[in-house]
Amino acid sequence: MVAEWFRQLKESANVNLTIFYDRFDGLTYLNGLATTVKLSAACLALSVVFGIGGAWLQRSGWAPLRWLVNGYVAFFRNTPPLAQLYFFYFGVGSIMPLIPDGAGGTHRLFDNFQWAVISMSLFAGAFNVEIFRAGIEAVPKATTDAAEALGYSRFGAYIHIVLPLAFRISLPALNNNLVTMVKGTTIAYAIGVPELLTASATIWNASTNIPEMMNVLMITFLALVGILVVAMHRIERALHIPGYNR
């Protein structure tokens, strides 16, 4: 039914949306959507972990640990993400050990999807470190002093007092970075991860419907990022402490 309508749209208006009537193109695009969602979710979670961990280590009393975090932030913030992806996949990925795949063959440790997750999480994580650092620094010294006076250990005060406040302060900046990251998952195109851009390119190269697929791709990302923004705003509102920082 729907397929028929879109086939007629091609005939009558010359708008060729193959993804709605060609089975192969439709499945390719759906798979692309699923891959982008998985890729984004994995990068979202990992990059926040890297950010919180990095911000904690940055306050460590042991200088080499602080240098390590600063080095990490400098490396990933000061080099282009596409170059990082190529570096990891072809530079580091090529010397990974071969592991048996259970079917008689072998493959490299970490496939292209996993390298995309590692590379992009590290990139977004470097920004998250700075975002959380700003949040932590914005928590008044008096608050930490008060926690210590009540008998909290340094770690206890960080987990129970500083981090919850810092997280709330960091949220708007974090939202921005996560939105940029989700859009940035399209660079996985370069190493053949079948996400939305790769899927769209496969479709438009065979069906030569570039303008149509460009529009579909844009609308899809508008919707995906829209959902993320709404979710993040919900979290922001739910975590809001009445009267704090206003």
Next chain:
Amino acid sequence: MQKLLRSAALAIAMAALGGAAVQAEETLDKIKQSGKFVVGIKVDYRPFGYRNEKGEMLGLEHDLVADIAERLSARLGKKIEVEKVVVTAQNRMQFLQQGRIDFMIATMNDTPERRKIVDIIEPNYYASGVNLLTRKSNGIKTWENLKGKTVCTLQGAWYNKMLTEKYGFTAQPYAGPNEAAQATLDNRCIGFLDDDAHAASLLLGGGPWAEFEVPLETQAEAPWGMAIRFQNPELKDMLSKATAEWHRKGTIAALEKKWGIKPTKWVQTMQEKHKSQ
């Protein structure tokens, strides 16, 4: 003022047209006068065109150029020297249009879009298709063996969808042949869905490719074309006749053998077709 502008534009257009026409008409005369045949040819596509250890240019296409030069010498009644200009896939048509070369033989696929830009000689002299560059140890024998496997491909290749749909493998598309080749060497995929002539050239290069093979029946064959500038009927006619003769006499098949290329069905078919004519 407007009138002046318009006439100026017209004058420029006329000059450009005139210039092109004069240049075009003269190719064969120019060769005769200068005694030089300026050819655009590749050296990055072994064994069709490459350099040996001494830096000399050689290959199947270089042999064909030598043959054409002999025919030119005979026809023009004087010794014609070949002057080779190295071209790449990115600049070969521009070089021909701008007159930096008079003739182009550079592993170029004959397409309708290209026929609008340069004059492609008929019949075509060679053809290549799609095959799989894979490790011998993978034991791939037929296209059907690829079902469910991951295959490295090139972004933008029109046959990706057709072959994926037909044989049920997963395509992993890369930006260029070098990335796809590297990913194949790194065991990212079962093999590289490559142009069979390019795959053959990698195999001949040896090194890590010694463990690879091109085992399948070639699909989606597309012909290659030599090209000249438009409005050179005499030169075009001469080149057409030469190509037809190569097919009739089995010159191309003999050159495939000389350069260690697996005999292609296309060449055999062309030979039979031209013999019967």
